[in-house]
Amino acid sequence: MRTIKELLELMLENKGLFTHGLCKWILLLYFNDEISRKEYLTLMNYIENNRPSILSSLNCFLSQASSAYYWKEGDIKPRIKWIQKHIKINS
Secondary structure, eight states, X not given: OOOHHHHHHHHHHTGGGOSSXXXXXXXXXXXXXXXXXXXXXXXXXXXXXXXOOTTTOHHHHHSTTTOSOSSSTTOHHHHHHHHHHHHHHTO
């Protein structure tokens, strides 16, 4: 199994699969056989355990009960920034 860093880098290599949010992006990586089931579950768990801070995603904290998105749906820019931050953390 690849490391978190490698999996996050793979996400950036597959920006074309992004449509709505991080979870769907990862699911499409899995459906396209880019990652294994174990890697899918690992990434999903990593995201859940490393939610963005209130400073990077006020939307996440204001709409936790009504929205599954940490950032505005369909906006890839904050997601790329989060991924890049976590690549550095896992280096």
